[in-house]
Structure formats: structure tokens, C-alpha cells
Amino acid sequence: MNYSVTSDEELNALLERTMRAVSESAPDMEFSTTTGNQRWIATAAAATVLVVGVGAAGFALIARRDASSPPAASVAEPSESPLVRVDDVFLSTSIVKPGAVALQLADGQRLTFGVVGQPYFDGYAQAVTVQIGAASNGRFLPAGADVVAGAEPELGGNDTVVFWTGLPASVARVEFQPAAGTATWQTPVAGVAAFPVASHAPDDTLIAYDAAGNEVQRISWSAAKVIGSSTTGGESKVSYDYSSITEPPAVPEVDMAMLAGLTQFQEDEYRAFGNDTMRSCLAAKGDSAWTACIESTDAAVKQYLKDLQASRTAGDATAETTSP
């Protein structure tokens, strides 16, 4: 295609034109996916009923569960959600401290990679840390529930993965109880459970059980706290344990003054530059060089912004002298 987008305004205009054209021409369009979609719609319609029923039963289960009773005794037994394989494509727009990358499982395991931590750029981290469960009080759950966005065939069409990492060895089963939808369960591997989900909500809950079916731990990331439970006389008591909550690894602060006046296109470019620089550094020096790469990337990014500002200033001066 002999065309190149050179600015965010141009891209937005092109998208607007495209959407308008497609929208207006929709009645005459024909795609080849009709059969699959029709089958899918029928399945989805049937599944919707199932989702509502199982979801409601699942939450009743949470409220009434005696921790001494095995999860297998559930009124609505959750379905198994196999561990998924997640490629590092999730890191295409962010860099995460390697030490905080939680999962590196043995060969033969389906799950090969996961992310817990804070991306390199603070500006982008704000978006991601909300996704992974940062609380409004500034606490984080680096060893708790984590959400990584992306979409791979292994995820069955879902584009979000909920991770629970750092599970105790005693945990034999983890249940994911979404606020709306079907509860699923999983046998953790190497202390990790990973559920592919379509979306996540503040009320979603993950519950860990030992082999005997006793609840070991549960997480509700909206509260950004690990909820431990104990059982006395058959009655579950919930306690709050902040001991496992730690601060995420430090990342450089973005100098917002240096971003002033940048277009969205330029800002995206600068982030891409920073991430590429960081990724290249880590690839060349290894994960252990995280701190050194942070420093060198930070310096490179600052220089990049200075150069960008200098070129913009020069451009402004030229425009002033050449304008009528």
C-alpha cells in the first residue's frame, strides 16, 4: 500500500473515514465467517443462561462455604480452566522488571511466562497497575492477583489473563469467581494459577484451597488486600493480612515538563523509543542488569526528549521567521 501515516491526527482522520465508510456500507458487506459466527451465536446464547446460573450459585457458595468442606461439594461445580501459555507479546508496550516476572516454569508446562510488577514507564504504569490491582491507597499486590492484557489463540479468544502467583505449596486448587460469569478452577503449577478471562471486575475473587478442600487464601483485588481465612468451630472468619503486600520496584519518574506540548503521536513515539531501548539493553546485558539498564535508558530517553524539544523549538523559530 503506497501510503504512510505521519501524525496521530492523520491516523485518527483515516480511522474516522474508515469507520464511516464501513458503517455506511455494512448492509452490502459479505464476510466468509458466517457459518462460524452463527454457530458461535447459538452457543453464546445458550451459554449466557448457563453463565448467569452458575455465577449466581458461585457467589452463594462464597458466602456460605465452610472452609472445612471440599470445593468438590459445590452446588455448581466450576469447570476446569487449564493453564495457558502466554507469550511475551504482552510486553510489547511495556517493560517489566525481570525480577518481578514471576513465572518461568519447567519444560512441558503450558504456562511459560507471566508478569507481575510495574512497567518501566511511570506514565504507562499508571494504566497497567490499575489493571493489576493497585489500590487507591497506593498499595500493590505483587504476589497476588494480576491482569495482563493481550490476545493469543491459546487464550480461547479472551484477551485478559488473571494470574495468582506466589501461592503456597499447600495450595492444590484455585477457583476464579468472576463477578459475572462462570466460576472456573485450576490446579496451580509452581505456585501459579492463570485464568484466561474476557474481562475483569472489582468484585472478582480468587480462592485457594489445599488438597483437603480447606480454604487457604483468597484475593479480591479491588480491595488490594490479601484475605486470609481461619476456621473455628466450622465457622469461617475472614481476617485481613497486609504482610505480603510490598511496594513495586522503583522506576524513574517521568518528567512531565519534558512531555509538555508533545502530540499524542510524539508521546507514543517516545514511549516506544524508551521501551525499545530498555528491551535492547536487557537483551544485551541480561536480566540482572535491570538497574544499569534503567539508568542508561533513562538517560537516553531524557536526551531523546531534549532533542525533540530542540527540534520543535527550531521549527517554531523557523515558522515565526517565515510566516507573513
Next chain:
Amino acid sequence: MYHQYRSQLLGLATLLSGSRAVAEEVVQDVFAAAIPRWDVIDNHEWYLKRSVVNRVRSLGRRATRAKHVPRPHDGVTGEPLIDETWRLLRGLPARQRTVLVLRIHLDLPDEEIARLMNCPEPTVRSLAFRALATLRKELT
């Protein structure tokens, strides 16, 4: 009223789902659900659009997103640049495409998009960022 809104809603549903077949089903479902409540709905256009967004979203949760393979008959407008851009849009993950459609086609603010998609507002920005970065890379 069906004919008044159908074309518009079909276009929106097609943009969101990437499929006319799905869009047809969605629009029919939305009308079927709205008609009994028609008299008590304040803003019909807004209600229907929002219903389309929610309906596609709930269907999309259970969909298996096939990797898009370019095909000759993907062209829908006869204009190569538009068809190519549409092909790229269709290839985006559903949530990323939804954010762009809601932002650009419906001109909704991120706050409203977040409410429609049941996700935090920063997630909307994150999804948009990724989507635009992907498109920019492909179109540059």
C-alpha cells in the same frame, strides 16, 4: 422505527464485531429487547447504541477470535486505503477495536467508554494506546 435505526446500528455492530453476520443478529436481538420497553426509554438512539455495544461485548466474551487472514473479498468500500485500514482494524483484539470505535465513531469520552466496557478508565487509555500503536506501525 426499525428502519430508521437499523442501518446505523448495523454499521456500529459491524465495526464492533468485525462481522456483518454477527451484527445482523445483534441488531435483531437489541430491537427485540427494546420494543417492549419502547415507551419508557427516554433516548432511543442512545439506548439502542448502548445496547449494541453491550450485546457485542457479551457475545465477544465467548467468541474465539480467529487470526485474521487477508482475503480478496475483504474489500468493502472499493477504496484500497480504507479497505486496508478496515482489515487492520478487524485484526485488532476485540477490546482494542471496541475502544477505538467508541472513541472515534461514537465520539464517546473515555469515562463513558470505561463505564460501557466495565473497566477502569486507565484501561481504556491503555487499550487505545496499544491499538493506535499497532495501527500506526502497520500504516507507517
